[in-house]
Amino acid sequence: xxxxxxxxxxxxxxxxxxxxxxxxxxxxxxxxxxxxxxxxxxxxxxxxxxxxxxxxxxxxxxxxxxxxxxxxxxxxxxxxxxxxxxxxxxxxxxxxxxxxxxxxxxxxxxxxxxxxxxxxxxxxxxxxxxxxxxxxxxxxxxxxxxxxxxxxxxxxxxxxxxxxxxxxxxxxxxxxxxxxxxxxxxxxxxxxxxxxxxxxxxxxxxxxxxxxxxxxxxxxxxxxxxxxxxxxxxxxxxxxxxxxxxxxxxxxxxxxxxxxxxxxxxxxxxxxxxxxxxxxxxxxxxxxxxxxxxxxxxxxxxxxxxxxxxxxxxxxxxxx
Numbered sequence: 001x002x003x004x005x006x007x008x009x010x011x012x013x014x015x016x017x018x019x020x021x022x023x024x025x026x027x028x029x030x031x032x033x034x035x036x037x038x039x040x041x042x043x044x045x046x047x048x049x050x051x052x053x054x055x056x057x058x059x060x061x062x063x064x065x066x067x068x069x070x071x072x073x074x075x076x077x078x079x080x081x082x083x084x085x086x087x088x089x090x091x092x093x094x095x096x097x098x099x100x101x102x103x104x105x106x107x108x109x110x111x112x113x114x115x116x117x118x119x120x121x122x123x124x125x126x127x128x129x130x131x132x133x134x135x136x137x138x139x140x141x142x143x144x145x146x147x148x149x150x151x152x153x154x155x156x157x158x159x160x161x162x163x164x165x166x167x168x169x170x171x172x173x174x175x176x177x178x179x180x181x182x183x184x185x186x187x188x189x190x191x192x193x194x195x196x197x198x199x200x201x202x203x204x205x206x207x208x209x210x211x212x213x214x215x216x217x218x219x220x221x222x223x224x225x226x227x228x229x230x231x232x233x234x235x236x237x238x239x240x241x242x243x244x245x246x247x248x249x250x251x252x253x254x255x256x257x258x259x260x261x262x263x264x265x266x267x268x269x270x271x272x273x274x275x276x277x278x279x280x281x282x283x284x285x286x287x288x289x290x291x292x293x294x295x296x297x298x299x300x301x302x303x304x305x306x307x308x309x310x311x312x313x314x315x316x317x318x319x320x
Contacts, residue, residue, distance in 0.1 A: 024231055024264060024281035078132040079156055079163070082139050085173060087186075089205065090194035092138070094158065094187040099172025102128060102163045104193065106183035106292070110160030113147040117164065125164040125177070125184070130154040139189045159191020179294025180208050193293075201252030202279070204259045207307070210296060210315050214260055214279060214308040216249060219293030222284045224314050226304040230281035234268040238285065246285040246298075246305070248276040261311045280312025 080097030087093045094102045103125065107116045117125055130146035133156045145157040156163045166177030166184070177184050178194075186194040201217050214222040223246065229235040238246050251267035264280035276283050287298030287305070298305050299315065306314035 024233055024266075077129075079128050080132060081134045081136045082144075082189075083136045084138040084189050087173075087175065087194070089199065089203070090175070090178070090186055092189055093175070093194045094139070094163075094189050095172070096128065096165070097136075100165050100169055101173075101175050101177065102158070102187045103166055103177050103184050104158075104161040104187050104191070105164065106185075108162050110157070110191065113145065113157045113160045113162060115147060115149055115155055115162040117162075118150055124167050126167060127153070127155040128163040128165060130156040143189075143191055157191075158187055158189075161187065161191045163187060176208075179205070182292060182295045182297075185292075185294070200258045201256035202249075202260050202277070203257065204310050205294075207294075207296060210299065210307050212259075212310060213296075213315060214284070214310060215293070216286060217252075220286045220290055221294075221296050221298065222249060222279070222308050223287055223298050223305050224279075224282050224284060224308050224312075226306065226314065226317065228283045230264075230278070230283075230312075234266075234276075234278050234281050234283050236270050236276060236283040238283075239270075239272065245288050247288065248274060249284045249286060251275050251277050259310055264312060278312075279308055279310075282308075282312050284308060 079102070082102075083095050083097065083099070085093045085095045085099065085101070096102060105115075105117050105125070108114060109116075115127065117127070127149060131154065133144060135141035135144055143159045145160065146154045147157050147162055149155050164184075166174075166180075168174075168176045175186055178186050188194045199215070199217050199219055202214055202222070204212050205215050205219070207213050207221075216222055225236070225238050225246065227237045229237075236248065238248070248270065254262055254265055257265065261280055264278065264282075266281065267275050267277050268283070270276050270283075278284060287295075287301075289295075289297040289301075296307060299307050306317055309315060
């Protein structure tokens with residue numbers, strides 16, 4: 001019985017190795033780096049435009065009704081009893097009583113509380129009024145406060161951070177504002193940015209500018225180097241000082257991934273002896289210039305670095 005089991009195991013292992021080799025061998029040639037460069041620089045300063053964010057999360061309760069496109073006036077309504085919504089990608093997210101996600105802005109300050117979102121910014125990101133806001137289950141009421149805006153109105157703060165809704169969120173659970181401009185993030189019940197610590201080793205997110213891209217366990221954007229090779233076996237041409245700017249992604253178990261193509265999902269040993277992860281056999285990296293989850297500052301750098309699609313393709317580069 002033991003001999004039979006070991007034989008079957010050896011056969012299965014050999015088949016797995018063959019499958020990975022075949023997957024890399026099927027790479028369809030090299031990419032045309034001269035193609036269009038989508039989002040060579042991330043949307044930096046402003047308040048962002050129409051985002052596609054993460055999409056729809058888990059609605060916190062049956063009372064969290066949809067907010068129709070024609071009812072965006074509700075965006076300026078009081079928050080009511082705040083609730084906690086469990087989101088598969090971000091963990092616990094703070095919402096108002098109707099289930100609309102609350103956000104914070106990196107250009108604001110919490111100590112002392114101050115909002116730096118006025119004018120057109122406040123139209124895209126309506127400040128949440130402080131009046132009538134109360135803490136629901138799982139929220140420390142001591143963290144709720146208010147700040148006086150430049151127009152004299154009182155805005156709700158959570159842990160000192162001014163709270164906003166996003167005009168493009170139209171129903172309970174929407175998270176289309178997450179990561180917009182690299183400066184807008186869903187609020188956790190503590191006032192911090194909603195945590196991405198529970199993300200798989202590799203997963204995807206919907207970026208407002210680049211579409212669906214691969215991110216690592218910290219929510220940081222993953223990139224490919226156009227000078228690398230995937231066929232007949234992975235080869236990284238980013239060495240020395242290059243690796244200081246573009247750290248290689250460490251191996252990730254296939255079981256620790258979500259929505260990333262399994263074919264060609266493997267690790268390899270670099271020329272320096274370090275193991276590196278690939279997506280569709282292409283080596284992947286993060287960028288030292290990305291400081292927060294949601295940043296895409298590496299997109300298009302030098303005309304050779306690009307964010308990665310779930311199937312391993314480079315964003316903005318056509319494979320030929």
